[in-house]
Amino acid sequence: MEKRLTQQRISSNLWFNKNAEEAVDFYLGIFKNSQKGRIARYGKEGFEFHGMPEGSVMTIEFALDGQEFIALNGGPHFQFNEAISFVVNCKTQEEVDYYWEKLTEGGDVKAQMCGWLKDKFGVSWQVVPEELTDMLQDPDAAKVAKVSNAVFQMKKLDLPKLREAYGK
Structure with a gap:
């Protein structure tokens, strides 16, 4: 066995x-x-x-x-949906680019937003630069708002643009 x-x-x-x-x-x-x-x-x-x-x-x-x-x-009885997703934490933009490119291959283009994607099997993923969590937890509400607004404009997350919005 x-x-x-x-x-x-x-x-x-x-x-x-x-x-x-x-x-x-x-x-x-x-x-x-x-x-x-x-x-x-x-x-x-x-x-x-x-x-x-x-x-x-x-x-x-x-x-x-x-x-x-x-x-x-298990057959066609149940389908995946966005209520569950897997987060891929990335250290660099190169990692974000790699996982985004690989996981979106053949996936649902309409399901791509704010770092979220749906792969060709219908499984939802979030490809996220690790720095984003720190930016969104900053005590400066103005910085958080700028980063959040930047995220909402993106499909694949762009770390240099997020850093720019954050003021780095």
């Missing part, structure tokens, strides 16, 4: 229609220090509920930069 990737107590479970393995491979190609773990397959039991062919992928454990996830092929 294969060993679990980690012993993380809480893992995010992502419900895909039938393309969980494709999604996992897509994410593994983007995030460094990532790996695919155990795969469980559907048996003939429960076909009347799940409708998946025997032997097809049911779940895949995977980790992105040490964060453990489970991908499930």
